[in-house]
Amino acid sequence: MATHSQEDMGKFSLEVVPQLSSELSKGASGKVATIGGCREYTGAPYFASMTCLRVGADLSHVFCTSGAATVIKSYSPELIVHPYLPDSTDYDDELPEDKKQKIFDESLGAIKHWLERFDTIIIGPGLGRDEMVHHVVIEAIKWMRENNKHMVLDADGLYIVTKNLDLVKGYKNCILTPNKNEFARLAKQLDVDLEDKSRQDQVEQIAKKLNGPLLVQKGAKDGISDGNQTIYCEGNGSKRRAGGQGDVMTGAIATHLAWILTYQDRVQDPSKFPGGLPPLMLAAWGGCHIARVAAELSFAAHKRSMVAGDVIDKLGEAIDKLYGSKT
Numbered sequence: 001m002a003t004h005s006q007e008d009m010g011k012f013s014l015e016v017v018p019q020l021s022s023e024l025s026k027g028a029s030g031k032v033a034t035i036g037g038c039r040e041y042t043g044a045p046y047f048a049s050m051t052c053l054r055v056g057a058d059l060s061h062v063f064c065t066s067g068a069a070t071v072i073k074s075y076s077p078e079l080i081v082h083p084y085l086p087d088s089t090d091y092d093d094e095l096p097e098d099k100k101q102k103i104f105d106e107s108l109g110a111i112k113h114w115l116e117r118f119d120t121i122i123i124g125p126g127l128g129r130d131e132m133v134h135h136v137v138i139e140a141i142k143w144m145r146e147n148n149k150h151m152v153l154d155a156d157g158l159y160i161v162t163k164n165l166d167l168v169k170g171y172k173n174c175i176l177t178p179n180k181n182e183f184a185r186l187a188k189q190l191d192v193d194l195e196d197k198s199r200q201d202q203v204e205q206i207a208k209k210l211n212g213p214l215l216v217q218k219g220a221k222d223g224i225s226d227g228n229q230t231i232y233c234e235g236n237g238s239k240r241r242a243g244g245q246g247d248v249m250t251g252a253i254a255t256h257l258a259w260i261l262t263y264q265d266r267v268q269d270p271s272k273f274p275g276g277l278p279p280l281m282l283a284a285w286g287g288c289h290i291a292r293v294a295a296e297l298s299f300a301a302h303k304r305s306m307v308a309g310d311v312i313d314k315l316g317e318a319i320d321k322l323y324g325s326k327t
Helices: 006-016 043-055 066-075 097-115 131-146 156-163 180-189 199-210 245-267 279-305 308-313 315-326
Strands: 031-035 059-065 080-085 120-123 150-153 174-176 214-217 222-225 230-233
Touching (some): 006 230, 006 245, 006 279, 031 245, 043 059, 043 245, 043 279, 043 308, 059 097, 131 156, 174 279, 199 230, 222 279, 245 308, 279 308
Parallel strands (some): 120 150
Antiparallel strands (some): 222 230
C-alpha cells in the first residue's frame, strides 16, 4: 500500500490542476461526456455532468434517451444534451430485427461522431435497464476501448460491465466506482470471497482480477486500487447519504482525469507524476477528495436536509479552499 499522507496527496493533486489564465481556450480545462439518463432517471446524469462544470471542466455533454433530454435541458442551459440513446418504449414490441438494427446503427453512429472529441467519458448515471439502451452502450464501450478513450463507469454502467466483464478486463484507461452493493456484485462475478478479508485485500483482489481498470470502492473512506497498490481518500465528508452524492463524486473524478491527461501530455514521463503515483490513481483521489470537502461544507450548512444539489452548490467553495492558488 502506498504510504503517502493525506496532506501529501493533496499537494500532489494540486500540482496537476490547470492554472487558470486568460490565455486558455475553451476546452483546455477539460471536455467531458456523460452517457446516461432515461425517462425514469434524469437527476443522476445532471448531477454528474453539472459537477464536471462546477469542478472546472469547460464543456459537459449528456447523451441520453429522448424521454430524458428535454427534462435534463430544463435543469441547466450550460449542459449540451444529445437525445441519441434508443428507448424500447418508443417502439412497437414486435419491431423487426432489421429495423431494430438500423436504429442501433444510427444511434451508435450519432454518438461516436461526438465521442472522439472528449477527454473523458462517464458511463452509467441514470442509464436504466432498457435492453435497447444497453445494446448501444455496450457497442459504444467497445468502440471507446478500441480507440483508447478514458472512461469512468458508475451505477448502471457498472451493471452492464458486471454482466460483461470482458468489456473492461485488461483495459487500463478505465475507472470503476462501485458503491457497497455494486462492489459485492463485482466480487461475486469475479469469484472473490469478501468474508474474512480486510478492506484492502477486498479491493486489491477485485482490481487484480480485472487486470487493468482502477477500482474506487466508495465508503467511509474511499479505497483506490489498481491491484498492485492501494491508497485511501479520507476526510470527514458528510454524515448524510443522499441520493446523487455518488454521481457528484463520479463527475469530480472524470474532471480530474481530464486534467491528468493534459498534465500527462506536458510531462510525458509517468514516473515523474507527483508522488510517483499512476495517473488514474491520482485523478481518482483528487475527485474523491473534492467531493468529500464539498459534502462536508454542505452538511455543515444543511445537516439532515442536505441533498446532492447542495453538495454541488458547495463545490466552488471547496475548490477555492483546496485549489485557490491556481485561480
